[in-house]
Amino acid sequence: MLGKTAGSLFWMARYLERSENNARLIDAGFRIALTRSSTAAAEWKSVLVTAGVNQAFQAAHGDYSSARVIDFLLRDPANPSSILSVIRQARDNARTARTALTRETWEAVNTSWMTLTALLKRQVREDDLPDVLTTIRQQSAQVRGALNGTMLRNDGYHFALLGTYLERADNTARILDVKYYLLLPSVAHIGTSIDNVQWETILRSVSAHRAYRWLYGAEISALKIAEFLILYPQMPRSLAFCSERMENHLAQLQRHYGEETEAWRLAHALSHEKLNAPIQSIFDGGLHQYVTGFLRDTANLARQVERDYRFVE
Amino acid sequence: MNSQEGETRSPYRDYCGWFEAEDVARIQHKAVQAEALFRTTGITFNVYGAVDGDERLIPFDVVPRIISASEWRRLSRGIEQRVRALNAFLYDIYHRQEILRAGRVPTDLIAGNAAFLPMMMGLDPPGGIYTHISGTDIVRTGANEFYVLEDNARTPSGVSYMLENRETMLQMFPELFAKVPVREVSDYPINLLKSLAACAPPACGGTPTVAVLTPGIHNSAYYEHSYLADHMGAELVEGHDLRVVDGRVAMRTTQGYKAIDVIYRRVDDDFLDPLNFRPDSMLGVPGIWDVYRAGGITIANAPGTGIADDKALYSYMPDIIEFYTGEKALLPNVPTWRCSEPEHLREVLDRLPELVVKEVHGSGGYGMLVGPAASKKELAAFRAKLEANPSNYIAQPTLSLSTVPIFTKKGLAPRHVDLRPFVLMSPQGITITPGGLTRVAMTRGSLVVNSSQGGGTKDTWVLED
Numbered sequence: 182m183l184g185k186t187a188g189s190l191f192w193m194a195r196y197l198e199r200s201e202n203n204a205r206l207i208d209a210g211f212r213i214a215l216t217r218s219s220t221a222a223a224e225w226k227s228v229l230v231t232a233g234v235n236q237a238f239q240a241a242h243g244d245y246s247s248a249r250v251i252d253f254l255l256r257d258p259a260n261p262s263s264i265l266s267v268i269r270q271a272r273d274n275a276r277t278a279r280t281a282l283t284r285e286t287w288e289a290v291n292t293s294w295m296t297l298t299a300l301l302k303r304q305v306r307e308d309d310l311p312d313v314l315t316t317i318r319q320q321s322a323q324v325r326g327a328l329n330g331t332m333l334r335n336d337g338y339h340f341a342l343l344g345t346y347l348e349r350a351d352n353t354a355r356i357l358d359v360k361y362y363l364l365l366p367s368v369a370h371i372g373t374s375i376d377n378v379q380w381e382t383i384l385r386s387v388s389a390h391r392a393y394r395w396l397y398g399a400e401i402s403a404l405k406i407a408e409f410l411i412l413y414p415q416m417p418r419s420l421a422f423c424s425e426r427m428e429n430h431l432a433q434l435q436r437h438y439g440e441e442t443e444a445w446r447l448a449h450a451l452s453h454e455k456l457n458a459p460i461q462s463i464f465d466g467g468l469h470q471y472v473t474g475f476l477r478d479t480a481n482l483a484r485q486v487e488r489d490y491r492f493v494e
Numbered sequence: 495m496n497s498q499e500g501e502t503r504s505p506y507r508d509y510c511g512w513f514e515a516e517d518v519a520r521i522q523h524k525a526v527q528a529e530a531l532f533r534t535t536g537i538t539f540n541v542y543g544a545v546d547g548d549e550r551l552i553p554f555d556v557v558p559r560i561i562s563a564s565e566w567r568r569l570s571r572g573i574e575q576r577v578r579a580l581n582a583f584l585y586d587i588y589h590r591q592e593i594l595r596a597g598r599v600p601t602d603l604i605a606g607n608a609a610f611l612p613m614m615m616g617l618d619p620p621g622g623i624y625t626h627i628s629g630t631d632i633v634r635t636g637a638n639e640f641y642v643l644e645d646n647a648r649t650p651s652g653v654s655y656m657l658e659n660r661e662t663m664l665q666m667f668p669e670l671f672a673k674v675p676v677r678e679v680s681d682y683p684i685n686l687l688k689s690l691a692a693c694a695p696p697a698c699g700g701t702p703t704v705a706v707l708t709p710g711i712h713n714s715a716y717y718e719h720s721y722l723a724d725h726m727g728a729e730l731v732e733g734h735d736l737r738v739v740d741g742r743v744a745m746r747t748t749q750g751y752k753a754i755d756v757i758y759r760r761v762d763d764d765f766l767d768p769l770n771f772r773p774d775s776m777l778g779v780p781g782i783w784d785v786y787r788a789g790g791i792t793i794a795n796a797p798g799t800g801i802a803d804d805k806a807l808y809s810y811m812p813d814i815i816e817f818y819t820g821e822k823a824l825l826p827n828v829p830t831w832r833c834s835e836p837e838h839l840r841e842v843l844d845r846l847p848e849l850v851v852k853e854v855h856g857s858g859g860y861g862m863l864v865g866p867a868a869s870k871k872e873l874a875a876f877r878a879k880l881e882a883n884p885s886n887y888i889a890q891p892t893l894s895l896s897t898v899p900i901f902t903k904k905g906l907a908p909r910h911v912d913l914r915p916f917v918l919m920s921p922q923g924i925t926i927t928p929g930g931l932t933r934v935a936m937t938r939g940s941l942v943v944n945s946s947q948g949g950g951t952k953d954t955w956v957l958e959d
């Protein structure tokens with residue numbers, strides 16, 4: 182397989198995952214903006230920071246009105262992470278890697294692009310926003326379904342899934358990075374529960390507010406939320422789950438090519454060292470430092486994959 | 495479809511029987527479905543110069559164009575003869591130039607031609623093949639009258655439409671194929687792969703590695719490039735995936751550089767090698783030319799084949815065929831006036847309103863004049879261009895092209911068509927896929943079938959014997 186093709190599959194999957202994650206972030210932010218207008222601006226700011234586009238937003242707009250932020254996140258061509266920009270990049274990468282995709286997978290990506298481009302042609306009215314966000318997530322699910330159902334389990338498949346889990350781990354870590362300050366005081370004062378709406382927002386942004394309740398019941402504690410998002414191995418958006426999958430796909434690639442890579446070593450260390458500690462010790466060492474360190478590690482891992490498999494010259 | 499007496503021509507008989515029993519609304523519905531299918535598949539093209547950079551669909555018509563077995567036998571013999579002559583002409587022009595010495599083709603037509611590549615002189619392409627892939631544009635003017643409109647020996651495009659049109663028809667009207675015996679076209683990609691592999695260079699050891707070179711996803715024919723690579727099981731490479739390693743052209747894989755034996759390039763000669771041709775080209779591979787000279791890679795089509803499909807040379811094709819095959823051309827040329835010759839120019843200027851005038855190096859239907867359809871003002875403007883630079887033009891009579899039916903909201907309606915069969919050539923022989931791409935002028939009365947000018951396509955059926 183061409184290095185460029187491997188890179189395009191990896192990035193196609195990252196962009197698709199990003200569109201889904203951003204739709205979830207908008208959904209969570211929108212809920213808070215509706216129910217708590219006093220904190221809406223702060224909440225939108227944290228959504229923009231999580232998506233990594235706060236500076237771009239400020240340069241273009243300035244104040245955090247719901248309508249402006251939502252339009253920026255959905256459609257603004259000046260925002261490289263807007264849903265429109267991201268889905269276009271996913272499709273461009275899919276076209277570049279066309280020969281490595283099944284017809285079903287390609288058509289699912291192309292259909293996503295056509296559907297979302299048509300859906301986001303004009304500014305979305307607030308009443309329509311929930312439907313639009315649902316469609317974005319459904320499109321992403323269709324691509325995943327086609328990929329899972331039709332692709333050979335060869336190198337191309339592993340590059341795509343590696344991209345998916347890397348992007349997802351990065352996204353969950355960013356949410357923690359932006360929201361960690363909400364979790365800290367309640368840990369320091371055991372017994373004080375954190376703001377209900379706030380923790381629900383965090384869980385909503387990873388589509389896990391119900392899963393949490395099934396698992397932990399009514400007990401809402403910062404420690405448990407952090408444990409759930411960082412260490413819980415069955416939670417498909419937790420750092421531990423994503424890291425284990427990354428390690429696994431890199432191991433499969435090693436087997437496929439019969440060659441050991443530095444990237445696998447990094448992923449192995451991430452999964453077996455960084456994510457093999459009790460939650461209390463993570464808090465003791467500083468949640469913020471921990472998450473920042475994780476983000477640095479995944480960025481390094483991405484660069485190493487690019488080098489090991491010759492995505493670019 | 496109908497003869498001059500108004501009867502249904504025999505190849506269409508079975509189809510018409512089916513059509514007449516069909517519900518028009520159902521066909522209408524299928525036509526809409528077909529369009530959605532094309533969009534989902536991504537068979538779109540970018541129009542050069544369009545402001546919005548929108549991707550467009552080439553209109554697809556659901557009524558097939560049908561050719562009988564005997565008509566096809568005649569056509570394919572003529573095409574094969576022509577392609578053989580073109581390849582022989584290219585070999586000669588880049589070696590001893592016997593045809594120039596014999597005075598059958600004027601020397602200055604070659605020497606002064608931008609499509610002639612002096613660097614190819616004396617070079618033997620692997621297997622002696624120049625035109626691995628060619629497309630011969632054919633028009634019909636009567637029951638037994640076919641003319642060759644032009645030869646495409648550089649990088650003829652459209653074959654993916656031929657294949658997808660058939661695929662679409664099979665999905666839309668499967669029952670039709672049980673009623674009418676139509677010859678398959680789907681083995682084109684595998685024939686292409688075999689044909690390219692048969693031209694592997696001396697440096698190839700073992701099974702040849704074939705790759706398709708594309709300018710990238712923004713090229714208007716990118717869909718076709720990826721389609722062909724995908725269906726051949728070949729890598730689709732761009733210039734930046736390639737470099738010269740140890741005297742071979744190699745592609746960057748996840749496991750390092752791997753040598754390529756045959757490259758089916760869909761970029762023009764000028765862009766092939768920035769070291770030897772255009773220094774600003776980002777599409778090619780620095781040094782590929784030196785590898786080619788040393789027998790390290792096969793380039794298909796060979797560099798310099800453009801001289802064979804140059805419009806200035808077209809009018810000499812009957813002589814070229816006779817010179818190399820010793821036979822008369824089986825398929826006639828359209829009579830052509832060379833405006834470079836004063837007496838031809840005079841006649842062209844006199845009869846301008848009834849002629850079609852084309853630029854010698856033009857393509858895609860740009861920059862041409864269709865006399866009968868032009869306004870007085872357009873004719874005057876073109877007259878001035880002709881007088882200023884006569885050798886830039888050739889002229890042909892406006893042929894009374896045959897029509898075939900297309901499906902419109904008001905039922906079947908006649909439209910003008912041409913036909914581009916695709917021809918593969920290797921040392922093992924010539925393969926012509928039965929049929930080809932039928933392009934159709936969607937506007938009533940129009941003679942321009944180019945997709946860039948609003949032309950459409952339809953499936954082309956060659957019937958079994």
